[in-house]
Amino acid sequence: MIPFVDLKAQYHSIKEEVDAAVLKTLESCAFTLGPEVADFEKLFAAYCNNTHAMGVNNGTSALHLALLAAGVGPGDEVITVPHTFVASAASIYYTGAKIVLCDIDPATYTMDPAALEAAITPRTKAIIPVHLYGQMADMDPIMKIAEKHGLVVLEDAAQAHGAEYNGRRAGSVGHLAGFSFYPGKNLGAAGEGGAVVTSSDEYARRVKMLRDWGAERKYEHVLKGYNMRLEGMQGAVLKVKMKYIEQWTEMRRAAAKRYDDMFAGTGVQTPKQMENRRHVYHLYVIRTPERARWQEELTKKGIQTGIHYPYPVHLLPAYEDLGYKEGQFPHSEKAGKEVLSLPMYPELTGDMQAEVAEAVTALQKSLVHS
Template structure:
């Protein structure tokens, strides 16, 4: 069996450090926020080449609270893409703002700046470009449009820890960024976790208040806040993993390079890393019009695969009320029907990849 992702392999490679970090939190009883979260926030902000980071309970909360901190609410429109995990749209819904969608670029799977420009209206307040599969969106034209129209840019960087665009790290280009530390992410917690990164001190202050019941001091609630704090154990685990994030990223990039070489000349449509970006390969995504058959046959050979994502947001029953119809976002719809994620994680070996590639070529 070649797993789609192997979390046990990563854990066992650093088991003594992880176990000691967790034991330290148990001994200190600093279970909610606490010193490990404080230090993680400093370390992660520095990793993103930005000033501030605020730990929250998951990546969805990071997007939600970032929007609220930026003043997004009822009457506003926020533009994102249909080809993403549903949380990108859900975070907008939670604020009371209106979800507006624009199509993706078919090569990078990220927001098409031309489609974005066509979607902007006088009610638009913010833009959420999604850095998908480990590659950042085309941020220069997006930022130029935001500046022209006076809009907030929130990077959805849930799959882009350490990714770069023209030398700038994910989390350092927009006004704010939301990261996820879901266990399978490039930097994954032992459970749930998220982070809001920003260079704006007031946005950072508001996120910190909103995550902790809208208060800066206990029982003094200035805002209508939430219980969305990052747990101390997650902070401790993530601090251990921060020491290895660049090593693991390069291992992912090496694995992607091996896949590229093995698939060369096969006709298989493989990921494209744009010249001005550092792809961190959270996922290695190929395309096929025969996905169902491929999944079944690869599974029969003991090779696990995934689909990210099988349904665009506008065709999900939960968001039918947006009023979009099939055919409105052709690139997103085509991708949703064809994308197939192959096994990808730092510990993936060349021999395992050779077996995957041989099986794919035989389909």
């Protein structure tokens, strides 16, 4: 069996350090926020080439609180893309603002700046470009459009730890960014976790209050806040993993290069890394019009795969009330029917990839000759 992701392999590679960090937290009894979280926040802010990082309980909360810190609320509109995990849209819904969608660039699966500009109305308050699969959205035109219309840009960087655009790190280009540390992410906690990153002292102050019941000091509730703090145990684990994030990123990129080389000349539609971007390959996503059959055949051969994501937001039953219809976002809809994620993680070996590539290439040949 070739797993889609192997969390045990990573844990065993740093087991002694992680176990020691967890035991230290247990001994300290600093279970919520605390010194380990504070240390991690400093490391992660620096890694993102930014000023502030505020740990929260998950990536969805990061997006939600970032929007609230930026003043988004009822009567406002926030634009994002349909081809994403539902959290990108849900975070907007939680603020009471209206979700507005625009289509993706089919080459990168990220926000199409031309479609973005067409979606702006007088009520638009913010934009959430999603850095999908490990590659950042086309941020320069997005930021220019935002500046032209006076809009806040919140990077959904849940899949983009360490990704770069024109030499700038994910989390340092927009006004705010939201990260996830879900276990399977490039930087994963031992459970749930997330962070908001920003260069704004005021946004940082508001997020710190919002994650902790809206209080600047205990029992002094300045804002209507939430219980969304990062646990001390997760801060301790993430602090250890910060030592290895770049090593693991380069291992992912090397694995992606091996896949690219193995699929060269086969006709398999592989990910496209744009010249001005550093792709960190949270996922290695190919495309095929016969995805169901391919996934079934690969499963039979002991190769696990994933689909990210089969249903665009506007076609989900939960978001029917947005009023969009099938056909309005053709690139997102087509991607949803064709994308297939192959095994991808730092410890993936060349032999394992060769087995995957051989099976996928055989399926591609059968598709061509059918």
